[in-house]
Amino acid sequence: xxxxxxxxxxxxxxxxxxxxxxxxxxxxxxxxxxxxxxxxxxxxxxxxxxxxxxxxxxxxxxxxxxxxxxxxxxxxxxxxxxxxxxxxxxxxxxxxxxxxxxxxxxxxxxxxxxxxxxxxxxxxxxxxxxxxxxxxxxxxxxxxxxxxxxxxxxxxxxxxxxxxxxxxxxxxxxxxxxxxxxxxxxxxxxxxxxxxxxxxxxxxxxxxxxxxxxxxxxxxxxxxxxxxxxxxxxxxxxxxxxxxxxxxxxxxxxxxxxxxxxxxxxxxxxxxxxxxxxxxxxxxxxxxxxxxxxxxxxxxxxxxxxxxxxxxxxxxxxxxxxxxxxxxxxxxxxxxxxxxxxxxxxxxxxxxxxxxxxxxxxxxxxxxxxxxxxxxxxxxxxxxxxxxxxxxxxxxxxxxxxxxxxxxxxxxxxxxxxxxxxxxxxxxxxxxxxxxxxxxxxxxxxxxxxxxxxxxxxxxxxxxxxxxxxxxxxxxxxxxxxxxxxxxxxxxxxxxxxxxxxxxxxxxxxxxxxxxxxxxxxxxxxxxxxxxxxxxxxxxxxxxxxxxxxxxxxxxxxxxxxxxxxxxxxxxxxxxxxxxxxxxxxxxxxxxxxxxxxxxxxxxxxxxxxxxxxxxxxxxxxxxxxxxxxxxxxxxxxxxxxxxxxxxxxxxxxxxxxxxxxxxxxxxxxxxxxxxxxxxxxxxxxxxxxxxxxxxxxxxxxxxxxxxxxxxxxxxxxxxxxxxxxxxxxxxxxxxxxxxxxxxxxxxxxxxxxxxxxxxxxxxxxxxxxxxxxxxxxxxxxxxxxxxxxxxxxxxxxxxxxxx
Numbered sequence: 001x002x003x004x005x006x007x008x009x010x011x012x013x014x015x016x017x018x019x020x021x022x023x024x025x026x027x028x029x030x031x032x033x034x035x036x037x038x039x040x041x042x043x044x045x046x047x048x049x050x051x052x053x054x055x056x057x058x059x060x061x062x063x064x065x066x067x068x069x070x071x072x073x074x075x076x077x078x079x080x081x082x083x084x085x086x087x088x089x090x091x092x093x094x095x096x097x098x099x100x101x102x103x104x105x106x107x108x109x110x111x112x113x114x115x116x117x118x119x120x121x122x123x124x125x126x127x128x129x130x131x132x133x134x135x136x137x138x139x140x141x142x143x144x145x146x147x148x149x150x151x152x153x154x155x156x157x158x159x160x161x162x163x164x165x166x167x168x169x170x171x172x173x174x175x176x177x178x179x180x181x182x183x184x185x186x187x188x189x190x191x192x193x194x195x196x197x198x199x200x201x202x203x204x205x206x207x208x209x210x211x212x213x214x215x216x217x218x219x220x221x222x223x224x225x226x227x228x229x230x231x232x233x234x235x236x237x238x239x240x241x242x243x244x245x246x247x248x249x250x251x252x253x254x255x256x257x258x259x260x261x262x263x264x265x266x267x268x269x270x271x272x273x274x275x276x277x278x279x280x281x282x283x284x285x286x287x288x289x290x291x292x293x294x295x296x297x298x299x300x301x302x303x304x305x306x307x308x309x310x311x312x313x314x315x316x317x318x319x320x321x322x323x324x325x326x327x328x329x330x331x332x333x334x335x336x337x338x339x340x341x342x343x344x345x346x347x348x349x350x351x352x353x354x355x356x357x358x359x360x361x362x363x364x365x366x367x368x369x370x371x372x373x374x375x376x377x378x379x380x381x382x383x384x385x386x387x388x389x390x391x392x393x394x395x396x397x398x399x400x401x402x403x404x405x406x407x408x409x410x411x412x413x414x415x416x417x418x419x420x421x422x423x424x425x426x427x428x429x430x431x432x433x434x435x436x437x438x439x440x441x442x443x444x445x446x447x448x449x450x451x452x453x454x455x456x457x458x459x460x461x462x463x464x465x466x467x468x469x470x471x472x473x474x475x476x477x478x479x480x481x482x483x484x485x486x487x488x489x490x491x492x493x494x495x496x497x498x499x500x501x502x503x504x505x506x507x508x509x510x511x512x513x514x515x516x517x518x519x520x521x522x523x524x525x526x527x528x529x530x531x532x533x534x535x536x537x538x539x540x541x542x543x544x545x546x547x548x549x550x551x552x553x554x555x556x557x558x559x560x561x562x563x564x565x566x567x568x569x570x571x572x573x574x575x576x577x578x579x580x581x582x583x584x585x586x587x588x589x590x591x592x593x594x595x596x597x598x599x600x601x602x603x604x605x606x607x608x609x610x611x612x613x614x615x616x617x618x619x620x621x622x623x624x625x626x627x628x629x630x631x632x633x634x635x636x637x638x639x640x641x642x643x644x645x646x647x648x649x650x651x652x653x654x655x656x657x658x659x660x661x662x663x664x665x666x667x668x669x670x671x672x673x674x675x676x677x678x679x680x681x682x683x684x685x686x687x688x689x690x691x692x693x694x695x696x697x698x699x700x701x702x703x704x705x706x707x708x709x710x711x712x713x714x715x716x717x718x719x720x721x722x723x724x725x726x727x728x729x730x731x732x733x734x735x736x737x738x739x740x741x742x743x744x745x746x747x748x749x750x751x752x753x754x755x756x757x758x759x760x761x762x763x764x765x766x767x768x769x770x771x772x773x774x775x776x777x778x779x780x781x782x783x784x785x786x787x788x789x790x791x792x793x794x795x796x797x798x799x800x801x802x803x804x
Contacts, residue, residue, distance in 0.1 A: 008299055008303075020272055020300060020304065022268045022271070022272075023265070023268045023269055023272055023304060023358070024304045024307060024308055026261065026264050026265040026268045027265065027304055027305065027308035027312070027350055027354055028307075028308040028311050028312040028315065029261055029264070029312070030258070030261040030262070030265060030308075030312070030346075030349065030350055030353065030354070031308055031309055031312025031313060031315075031316060031346045031347075031349075031350050032311075032312040032313075032315035032316040032319060033257045033258075033261060033316070033319075034254065034257070034258065034261075034316065034342070034345060034346040034349050034350075035312065035313055035315075035316025035317060035319075035320070035342050035343060035346045036315075036316040036317075036319035036320045037253060037254050037257055038254060038341070038342040038345050038346065039316065039317070039320045039338055039342040040320050041253070041254060042338040042341065042342060043338060046338075050114070053114040053115070053232075054112075054114050054115030054116070054170055055115065055170060055171070056114065056115075056170070056171065056231065056232070057111070057112035057113060057114055057115050057170040057171050057207055058084070058112065058113040058114050058207035058208055058209055059113070059114065059208060059209045059210065059212075059215060059232065060207075060208045060209075060215045060218075060219070060230060060231070060232050061205055061206070061207055061208070061230070061231045061232070062205065062206040062208065062222075062228070062229075062230060062231075063203065063204070063205050063228065063229050063230075063231055064203075064204045064205075064206075064227060064228045064229075065202075065203065065204070065227035065228075066204065066225075066227065066228075067087075067202075067204055068085055068204050068205075068206045072206065072222065073085070073206065075218065075221065075222075076206070076208055076210075076218055079210070079214045079217065079218060080210060080211075080214060081208050081209065081210035081214055081215070081218065082110070082113060082208070082209040082210060083206055083207065083208050083209075084107070084108045084110045084111045084112070084113055084206075084207040085107075085108055085187055085204070085205070085206055085207075086105060086106065086107045086108075086111060086187070086204070086205045086206075086207065087105075087106045087187070087190055087196070087202055087203070087204050087205075088103060088104060088105045088106070088202070088203050088205070089103075089104055089195060089196060089201065089202040089203070090102070090103055090104070090201070091104055091155065091156055091193070091195040093141070093145060093153055093154065093155055093183065094153065094154040095145040095146060095147045095151065095152075095153050095154075096147075096151075096152075097145070097146045097147075098144060098145045098146050098663075099145075100141060100144045100145055100181065101666070102141060102155075102181050102182065102183055103181065103182040103183075104155060104182070104183055104185060104193070104195070105182060105183070105184050105185075106184075106185050106186065106187045106189065106190040107130050107184060107185075107186070107187055108130075108186070108187045109129045109130060109131055109186070110129070111129070111130065111207065112169075112170045112171075112207065113207045113208070113209040114170065114209065115169075115170030115171075116128070116168060116170070117129065117130075117168070117169050117170065118166075118167040118168040118169075119136050119163075119164050119165070119166060119167060119184075120164050120165045120167050121149070121163055121164035122149050122150065122164065126167070127164075130184045130185070130186050131186060132186045132188045132189060133160065133161075133186065133189065134160070134163040134184075134185070134186060135153060135155070135160035135161060135162050135163055135183060135184070135185055136162075136163055136164055136165065136166050136183060136184040136185075137153070137162055137164075137165060137166065137181075137183045138165070138166045138181050138182055138183065138669075139165050139166070139652070140181055140655070140656065140659065140667065140669050141181035141182070141183060142162070142165060143656040143659060143660075144181060144656075144659050144663075147162055148162070149162050149163070149164055149165070150162060155183075155185065155193045155195065156193035156194045156195035157192065157193055157194035157195075158185075158189060158192040158193040158194070160185065160189070166182070166183075166184065169184075252470075252471075252474065253471055255410075256467040256470060256471055257467075257471075258349055258353070259463075259467060260463075260464045260467050260468075261353070262353045262357070262392075263463065263464060264464075265353060265354065265357045266357045269357045269358050269361045269362075270361055272361070273361035273362065273364060273365055276365060277365060277368045278368075280293060280365045280366070280368045281368045281369060284368070284369070290366055293365075293366055294366060297362045297365065297366070301358050301359070301362070304358075305350065305351075305354065308350065309346070309347060309350065312346065312350075313343055313346065316342070316346065348395065349395075351391070352391045352392045352395040353392060355388055355391060356388040356389050356391055356392065359385055359388055360385050360386065360388060360389075363385040396410070461742060461743070461746040461750075461784065462745075462746035462747070462749045462750040462753065463750070463753075465746060465747055465750035465780055465783065465784055466750040466751075466753045466754045466757070468783075469750060469751070469754040469776055469780055470754055470757060470758060470761075473754065473758055473773055473776065474758065474761060474762075489516070489646060490620060490621045490622070490646070491516075491517075491518060491621050491622060491644035491645055491646050492621065492646055492647065492669070492670045493644065493645055493646070493647050493655060493667060493668065493669050493670065494623075494642065494643075494644045494667070494668040494670070495510075495642060495643055495644070495645070495658070495665050495666070495667055495668075496523065496640070496642040496665070496666050496668065497640050497642075497664065497665055497666045498520070498640060498641040498642060498643070498662075498665050499640060499641075499664065500639070500640075500641065502662060502664075502665070503520060503641045506641075506643075506662055506665065507520060507643070509658065509661060509662075510643070510645055510658070513651075513654045513657075513658075515645040515646065515647055515651070515654065516645060516646045517643055517644065517645035517646075518622055518623050518643050518644045518645070519563075519623075519643065520641050520642070520643045521557045521559070521623050521625070521641065521642055521643070522557050522558055522634075522635075522639040522640075522641055523555050523556075523557060523639055523640050523641065523642050524555070524556040524557065524601055524634055524637050524638075524639045525553045525554070525555060525556070525601065526553060526554070526556050526599050526600055526601035526602075527550075527552065527553045527554065527599065527600055528549065528550055528554075528589075528597060528598070528599055529598050529599060529600045529605065530596075530597070530598035530607075531589060531591065531595065531596075531597060531598075532595055532596050533596065533598070536550045537550070539589075547585070547588040547589060549585055549588070549589070549626070550589075554626055554627065555625060555626075556599070556601070556625070556627050556628075556629060556634060557625045557627075557628055557629070558628065558629040558630065558631050558633060558634050558635050559628050559629075559631070560631055561573065562580060562612070562614065562628060563622070563623070563624075563628075565617065565620060565622055566614040566615065566616055566624070567614065567615040568580075568612050568613070568614055568615075569583055569613050569614065569615050570592075570593050570612065570613045571593035571610070571611050571612035571613060572611065572612065573611060573612050574611060575609070575611055575630065576630060576632050577607070577608050577609060577630065577632065577633055578608055578609050578610070578611040578629070578630045578633070579597060579608035579609070579610055579611070579627055579628065579629045579630070579633065580610070580611060580612040580613070580614050580627070580628045580629075581597075581610055581612075581613055581614070581626065581627060582613075582614055582615075582616045582624075582625075582626045582627075583613050583614060583615045583616070584616075585626050586610075586613045591610055591613075592610070592613075593610055593611060593612065593613060594609065594610060595609070595610045596608075596609055596610075597609075597610060599627075601634070601637055602637075602638075604637065606633060606634070608629055608630070608633050611630075614628075621644070621670065622644060623642060623643065623644055647669075655667060655669065718731055735792060736792065739788045739791075739792055740785060740788060742788070743781065743784035743785045743787070743788040744781045744784065744785065746784055747780040747781030747782070747783065747784035747785070748777070748780070748781055750780050750784075751776050751777045751780045751781075754773075754776065754780075755772065755773065755776075758770075758773075
């Protein structure tokens with residue numbers, strides 16, 4: 001018992017007065033950063049998932065072209081899942097004055113299971129559910145039918161009284177060619193309408209909420225038939241891709257911070273092992289056994305882990321609270337709970353990194369011979385503890401096994417680690433051949449005298465700077481792409497089915513209202529029948545591989561010039577009897593510039609040569625088309641016209657006036673949907689900016705710790721310089737020159753490496769456009785020099801103090 005107390009006492013003394021406190025600080029930083037980042041990342045991920053599910057109206061949706069079977073509903077309810085059924089179809093709605101094609105949604109009273117349904121009844125009373133016998137109309141439909149709350153509207157055979165207005169509803173859908181004004185009725189009133197007959201085109205949905213494991217079990221038990229599909233937040237159009245990329249970024253950010261912390265911890269432990277070798281040799285010479293030394297070192301490790309976890313967890317919790325302050329207006333008031341998962345994750349990370357980083361060098365300490373007290377001997381060290389390296393490798397494989405982005409980053413880092421060190425060191429070798437002042441000459445001489453240590457410092461510094469740059473630049477590039485999903489000035493109202501006779505008058509009317517609009521486009525429905533004279537149904541040998549575009553009609557248009565918001569990736573827009581093809585469809589059909597395509601419109605067959613391949617931003621809410629023909633190909637075919645324009649909420653009357661002036665034109669109002677997507681974008685943007693900021697700050701703190709550690713190793717060397725007659729001024733100038741050169745070279749190399757990895761991540765990982773970042777080439781060296789300045793300023797007085 002007394003022996004244990006002595007070991008604990010000695011261990012505490014070694015931690016606080018020896019060289020172990022930087023190790024404990026590094027461990028504490030790892031745990032604090034992991035707790036803060038993983039807590040916020042989990043919250044943000046849950047917020048994004050909830051937002052995605054709110055747009056979907058449930059955790060999971062079963063879609064079918066056939067009525068929902070009672071057995072499926074019963075099976076879901078048996079598993080404790082909450083269900084709600086919906087049927088939607090198109091029919092005519094009649095008032096005493098007007099008629100209008102509408103999209104009817106028949107829902108149950110518990111709809112929606114996620115998100116919010118806000119209905120405004122008489123006297124502006126807000127309700128959140130549809131009850132039997134009720135009829136709720138969109139505001140625009142109310143104007144189109146020229147009815148008010150309390151009036152009767154006929155839906156098929158059922159005549160229902162207008163209960164109120166739809167203020168807000170989930171299920172965001174953007175399709176300007178299929179979306180029409182909608183209304184809600186209760187599911188029990190569906191049969192009364194008589195609008196659903198055999199052969200009617202009705203889409204059925206079963207909304208399901210519940211535990212993830214129960215949902216997956218249900219999916220596994222259901223064999224999908226033709227026309228059936230499962231949809232969750234990861235498969236809901238463009239917002240699914242946005243959420244998926246945001247989640248991948250969260251994983252990358254946490255990994256990069258862990259990598260930076262791991263580098264600092266490893267170098268700190270190696271530094272400790274080198275400096276305490278003589279102490280262990282002395283203890284052995286005084287009779288300390290290997291067992292006693294192992295207990296002493298193990299106690300130190302245990303104490304450091306316990307203290308680091310307690311302090312790091314508290315700091316991480318406080319960091320996460322501080323990080324949420326600027327996001328208070330963006331994140332929901334009630335944030336999802338994360339439980340103890342971040343703390344357990346932090347412990348696992350600290351153990352996976354800390355145990356190999358600490359135990360491998362400490363085990364080598366045990367092999368230090370006692371004779372080293374009298375004379376330094378070359379020792380052979382045991383490699384029995386190297387199996388600990390399997391801990392972080394196994395953890396990475398388990399946690400990031402299916403994340404290609406993470407493995408891309410790790411692979412790139414392994415390849416670039418040697419590259420960074422070699423290029424940085426080669427740059428300094430080149431500088432050493434030039435003539436410099438005394439301080440710079442001594443600094444370069446010192447760097448070249450210890451190439452191994454210098455290369456490790458350069459690789460660690462440039463690698464950390466590169467990770468800091470990646471955290472911020474990936475965030476910036478992602479947000480730049482996402483802002484194109486729905487720009488602040490994006491069109492939010494579409495006008496379709498404009499007859500050729502009304503086209504010019506309609507355009508003039510929109511312009512007279514000063515509503516920003518797009519060009520007008522002709523709409524002609526048709527299909528692809530042949531590719532290079534080969535029938536489309538024979539072009540792909542396996543029917544399952546046949547792209548869906550060959551199985552349906554699509555919208556064609558013609559233009560004198562391609563839309564400026566479409567990027568031409570190959571070919572030129574010129575010639576007669578030509579067509580421009582969207583890039584993804586061209587890839588699916590193996591089409592290239594010069595190929596011949598045959599089309600059919602209303603039994604009329606014609607051919608065109610592909611002259612360009614275009615990249616289309618479908619999420620931009622601008623008129624976009626898969627096929628755009630030259631004017632001579634289809635300009636003479638019967639067509640309707642469409643355009644899009646932007647109307648603010650205060651311009652509702654103008655939109656309604658357009659609808660009254662041109663009753664045959666269908667106006668599709670996406671302003672509510674646009675607001676939903678903008679809110680989602682804003683939440684994700686601010687959350688990722690906060691995470692990136694924390695990642696950058698963590699990286700800078702770890703680089704600062706690394707530099708201070710490197711400088712503390714110079715104390716003995718500086719004492720030797722002074723003993724040989726070097727002045728305090730000369731040593732100070734040499735230190736500034738040495739670390740300034742290290743910072744500049746590391747910053748430049750980090751910029752090169754960051755551009756290379758970022759290019760790979762954007763092109764093959766996130767599959768987004770790539771670009772250069774010239775500002776980074778100046779910012780990284782300046783950042784490196786600034787950190788060096790702070791690090792050196794904080795220790796230089798202590799380094800020179802014993803020499804006064």
